[in-house]
Amino acid sequence: MDILRKILEVKAQEVEEAKRREPLSAVRRRAEESPPTRPFLESLSAPGPEGVNVIAEIKRASPSKGTIRAGLDPRAYARAYQRAGAAALSVLTDERFFQGSFRDLQVAREAVEVPVLRKDFTIDEYQIYEARAVGADAVLLIVRAVPPDFLRDALSLCRELGLGALVEVHDEREMETALARGAPLIGVNNRDLTTFRTDIETSIRLRKQLPAGMPMVAESGIGGREDVERLLDAGIFNFLVGESLVRAPDPETALRSLLGTAAGSRF
Numbered sequence: 001m002d003i004l005r006k007i008l009e010v011k012a013q014e015v016e017e018a019k020r021r022e023p024l025s026a027v028r029r030r031a032e033e034s035p036p037t038r039p040f041l042e043s044l045s046a047p048g049p050e051g052v053n054v055i056a057e058i059k060r061a062s063p064s065k066g067t068i069r070a071g072l073d074p075r076a077y078a079r080a081y082q083r084a085g086a087a088a089l090s091v092l093t094d095e096r097f098f099q100g101s102f103r104d105l106q107v108a109r110e111a112v113e114v115p116v117l118r119k120d121f122t123i124d125e126y127q128i129y130e131a132r133a134v135g136a137d138a139v140l141l142i143v144r145a146v147p148p149d150f151l152r153d154a155l156s157l158c159r160e161l162g163l164g165a166l167v168e169v170h171d172e173r174e175m176e177t178a179l180a181r182g183a184p185l186i187g188v189n190n191r192d193l194t195t196f197r198t199d200i201e202t203s204i205r206l207r208k209q210l211p212a213g214m215p216m217v218a219e220s221g222i223g224g225r226e227d228v229e230r231l232l233d234a235g236i237f238n239f240l241v242g243e244s245l246v247r248a249p250d251p252e253t254a255l256r257s258l259l260g261t262a263a264g265s266r267f
């Protein structure tokens with residue numbers, strides 16, 4: 001069985017367990033009482049000061065690589081990323097496959113002022129209320145993981161709750177679906193979730209299918225400034241970067257290098 005199917009099966013069980021622990025009505029109440037969100041979509045709608053926006057990810061582990069950074073301190077990473085100039089953060093909240101948690105998201109968000117994306121496998125509206133309730137500013141919606149009608153309803157719920165949405169695609173058909181359902185921001189995942197192979201040409205190819213003026217995010221497999229420059233040449237200025245930053249001996253310097261800025265670090 002491919003890993004995405006396995007993750008989605010486990011996720012469906014986890015969501016049902018969560019609903020038994022806390023009914024939708026209660027999560028919904030917490031979501032509605034949450035303080036206002038930070039502007040995720042706006043922070044990615046135009047290039048940042050150096051012509052580049054990075055969504056810097058807090059990622060302890062992954063199905064393709066196992067543990068990436070044991071004992072990662074989400075607060076220290078969040079602060080280092082913000083000091084370096086991250087436009088937003090992405091925090092994995094999936095526990096089983098990525099060793100993430102809501103706690104990581106809350107700790108990271110409290111440490112910074114930039115918007116924070118809940119990085120998870122969203123398959124049920126319950127998780128969108130949950131994201132808003134724990135303080136996320138945006139959620140990830142993976143086209144391959146959900147029926148097209150769910151995507152449309154999920155996007156409408158995000159708008160209602162004031163949450164941003166990053167709609168992830170990996171090929172031309174998924175891009176069509178995302179655009180037809182009104183995605184406000186497309187993320188092109190360079191990682192094939194079946195083989196785990198990453199190829200930044202995926203973003204370059206799919207960028208050509210985007211309506212003029214619509215920004216997108218290149219996700220996964222961005223290892224250094226050379227990759228950023230290739231993608232900039234293709235008209236892409238938003239990047240979601242996890243592993244290469246988390247593995248770097250100094251994530252602040254690594255992020256400055258992606259952004260094309262030079263400075264010291266206090267990590």
Ligand SMILES: O=C(O)c1ccccc1NCC(=O)[C@H](O)[C@H](O)COP(=O)(O)O
Pocket residue numbers: 003004057059062063064065189191193196219220221222240241242243244
């Ligand atoms: O990272 C994985 O191995 C993975 C496997 C299966 C589903 C999703 C996966 N990653 C989630 C992501 O989208 C990445 O964390 C994100 O794009 C950053 O990628 P990278 O910079 O390559 O760590």
